[in-house]
Amino acid sequence: MACHRTAAIGICHLHTSSSSHAPSKEHYKVLVLGGGSGGITMSARMKRMLGAENVAIVEPSEMHYYQPIWTLVGAGAKGVASSGRPTASVVPSGVKWVRSRVQEINPDTNTVRTGNGMEISYQYLIVALGLQLHYEKIKGLPEIEDWVKFKIGSNYSVQTVEKTWSALQNFKEGNAVFSFPNTPVKCAGAPQKIMYLTDAYLRKTGKRAKANVVYNTSLPVLFGVKKYADALWEIVKSRDIQVNLRQNLIEVRADKQEAVFENLDNPGETKVLEYEMLHVTPPMGPNPVVKGSLLADEAGWLDVNKETLQHNKYPNVFGIGDCTNLPTSKTAAAVAAQSSILDRTISKVLKNEKPDRKYDGYTSCPLVTNYNTVILAEFDYSGQPLETFPIDQSKERWTMYHMKADVMPHLYWHGLLKGFWGGPGPYRKIMHLGMK
Known part of the structure; x- marks a missing residue:
């Protein structure tokens, strides 16, 4: 407790802190940490799987940003306002939004402490806390x-x-x-x-x-x-x-x-x-909260199985996105592909079955090379191209620019964040006539 100059303030502080701590223990079947792309998509998927009342998400920011578009904002091709929406509008309806930052994760007691003094216990934890600049x-x-x-x-x-x-x-x-x-x-x-x-x-x-x-x-x-x-x-x-x-x-x-x-x-x-x-x-x-917890690897990243996204030590903990030690590029496209695998992993774990789908490290980087051209890089863990379209994607194309500037934001807000877009894997098979 902080020391105060006057006893009156001290007493007042004591009174408020004890009363606010008493009822602030909450429990959820699934607790999601972080309201970025990974956290929002997984809370949407968990709501569908378990019902909104069983899911909570911890995120302090009032605004959610579609960061991939910032490349075009910095070059004057898009306005910064187009990249943001209120967090309230992207948190799935009915899912409890705890508007605070994560202070501490204790996987041994299955609890998380937040910046506003809440202690939340969980049955399953999804960590999507991103990285630190x-x-x-x-x-x-x-x-x-x-x-x-x-x-x-x-x-x-x-x-x-x-x-x-x-x-x-x-x-x-x-x-x-x-x-x-x-x-x-x-x-x-x-x-x-x-x-x-x-x-x-x-x-x-x-x-x-x-x-x-x-x-x-x-x-x-x-x-x-x-x-x-x-x-x-x-x-x-x-x-x-x-x-x-x-x-x-x-x-x-x-x-x-x-x-x-x-x-x-x-x-x-x-x-x-x-x-x-x-x-x-x-x-x-790495995110300092992850780094300071028992969930981190030696470098401070969330230590998860690179195929199932389940934690290597705590089987009721899972990770997605930039906070993890998955050996692939940290992009929103990677989050999309990871979300469908993680969804499947958790559904199997809930039934006491073994996860049966494997994340191949798919990630994508639309390399903007001009105001109307993009090279669409897509690849897996081994650094091998894993291309969606049956064309040579290493060539600059205006069609790919249109996809980056106009199609992908739409897919992000209305597909990924609502838990419906799990990456282009199924479409790749169709495009390549089942050959990939």
Whole structure:
């Protein structure tokens, strides 16, 4: 309890805390932690399986965002308002929404403590807490109050995505610099999507001749799947974009408009780049609540079976999405595919049967390469292409752009979040005449 200066306040505090703690024990058959794409889709599926009164979801945010569209918001092709809806409108009706953050998970007692002092017990737990962005790990960045003034943007948060568009519009001449951090990230294609869109915008506005577009990635490759990486290298060369591998952004000196990168192959060796525009992809890490619990692996991610999504130690705990240690790219498309597998896993566990469907690691990354073209990368755990359409998806196509910009948001709000869209697996079989 916090100490207070006056006894009166102290007594008052004691009185309210004891009375508010007494009735705040609740129990649910299924408790879902996190109201992102994984949490909402699983609460919708659990409502259908068990009835709304048996399901609760813990989420503090009043707004839910469709984050994949932020790529287009940062490039001025969509408005940020189109990406958000009130959380109240996406939580399935009848499902209890606990408007608080998760404070602590105790799988040994099957309880969760929330930020507002509630203790909730559960029979089954679904953890969908996402990951944490760490802008603060880039030296100099937290001190910058006015990103617009210093021409910095980031498509990774709702607070900073429009600043990318400002930096792009205000670009005159010089270096447009894009970073990719030395950590796992969500949507690993996003840092270079904005680079291609910047290149396209500068060409459209007649500024490209005075611009030097630079992509500094901590990775040893341009993209993790060779088929798509080969296609992207061709685009990079044809558009005169400079790619530097194994370069990690460690500092921003806003007053000088300088970005400092460390050479990961020669630690301690740094390079300073002046910029006229800087797009920051922040380092990312596991959710602190997961990391601080018995559910985490050594790196702090939720430790689940990569085929069934059931926890490796606690059989009544399951995970989905970015918070897990599943060895695949962290995307909304992966969540969709995982949701149908997890739905099946839980239905089997409820009947004391063995899970019989396996998640193959399917994930997708629509690589936006222009204001009207996309390369649709789809692949599995082994990094092998797992394509839905019977065409070569490593080619830039306007049809795939239309799908990314117009079809996917619709599918997200009306399909995935309502628990009806489990990824393109069944359609892939049809498209390939049962061959895949």
